[in-house]
Amino acid sequence: MNCLPCYLKRVSGLSVCVTSRTGWKSYLSDCSTRITGRQSEVSHSNLYLTAFSTIVIKEIDRFTRIWLQTIIPPAISMALYFLIFGNLIGTRIGQMQGFTYVQFIAPGLIMMSIINNSYANVVSSFFGAKFQRHIEEMLVAPIPNIIILAGYIVGGIARGLLVGIVVTIVALFFTKLDIHSFAITIGVVVLSCILFSLGGFINAVFARKFDDISIIPTFILTPLIYLGGVFYSIDLLPDFWQNASKLNPILYIVNAFRYGIIGISDINIVSAFLIIILFIIILFSVCLYLLNTGKGIRS
Incomplete structure (x- = not known):
């Protein structure tokens, strides 16, 4: 023994x-x-958990505290889109791929709101922190940069989801929506929120004044959304413009979301998800690089 x-x-x-x-x-x-x-x-x-949850709570509290500026305006804008494009113009257009015009454009309009608000939440919040110089408190704290980035991303996801739910409720007053695939719908929404939260973060890093945070949404994001198949099917376009439209990443997002809602798409769903994930990886790497090097932040 x-x-x-x-x-x-x-x-x-x-x-x-x-x-x-x-x-x-x-x-x-x-x-x-x-x-x-x-x-x-x-x-x-x-x-790390405390730091992450603090950033997320701060972000959610920020946009819910000013809900008259962040939640209500998208709902009113989308109601006007549904009224004018859906009911008034849509009755003259007729059906699109077997659905009424208002049913066809509803997923695109919902996704438009999600994209704009997830982007706007991060770009305004992070630039505000940088402009007021309290971003330095987070940068000198003993937490990894990926925690800071993740906190802002989740804040963008939260606002995108909340606005998406509100706009969907508005859409139900104008048309009937039966979800074709719940998993695809939620997956596209979350991935889209992540992608455009990252885009908003990059915009905020390089912005030098408040006017700079509206340049990308005005001159790049809005045209891409309107040319991303929100109001039409790319099957209606000539071959050249069909191929040109496929260079627009928002086309894949809108069509994947439309497939999740009503079951039709101009784009292969697997390809759409791969494109979205590829862009997320690229933008995530850029964001981490900017945080790690301090470019546009510490200067």
Whole structure:
């Protein structure tokens, strides 16, 4: 039968026997080191979780506190789109791919609101933090940059989802929507919110004044949305413009979401998801690079 010291040596993984005073000191020191290491890991995990949740709560509190500016305007704008394009003009256009025109454009209009608001939330919030210089408090805190980025992304997702739900409720007053695939619908919404939250983050990093945060939405984002198949099917376009439209990433987002809602799409769904994920990886890498190097932030 093994003695207790030898047993302790075997189960503790020590390279020394604990029969002597020196052995016992080594054993206790080893145990203390292991406990301290585990406590340090737990402490860091709690720190990161606290930092992440604080950023997310701050972001959600920011846009819900001013809901008259962040939630209501998109709902009113989309109601006008449904009224004018859906009911008034749509009755003259007729059906699109077996659906009424208002049913056809409803997914695109909902996604338009989601894209704009997830983008706007991050670009305005991060630029405001940079402009008021309290972003420096987060940058000097002992938390990884990926935690900061993730907090802002989740804030953008939260606003995009909330606005999407409100606009969907508005859409139900004008048409009937039966979800074709719940998984695809939710997947596209979340991925789209992530993508445009990252885009808004990059815009905020390079912005030098408040006017700069509206340049990308005005001159790039809005044209891409309107040319992304929100109001029409690309099957109606000549071959050249069909191929040109496929260079627009928003076309894949709108069609994937439309497939999730009413079951039709001009684009292969697998290709759409791959394109969206590819753009997310690219923009995520750019955002982390900007945070790690401090370009446009620390200067």
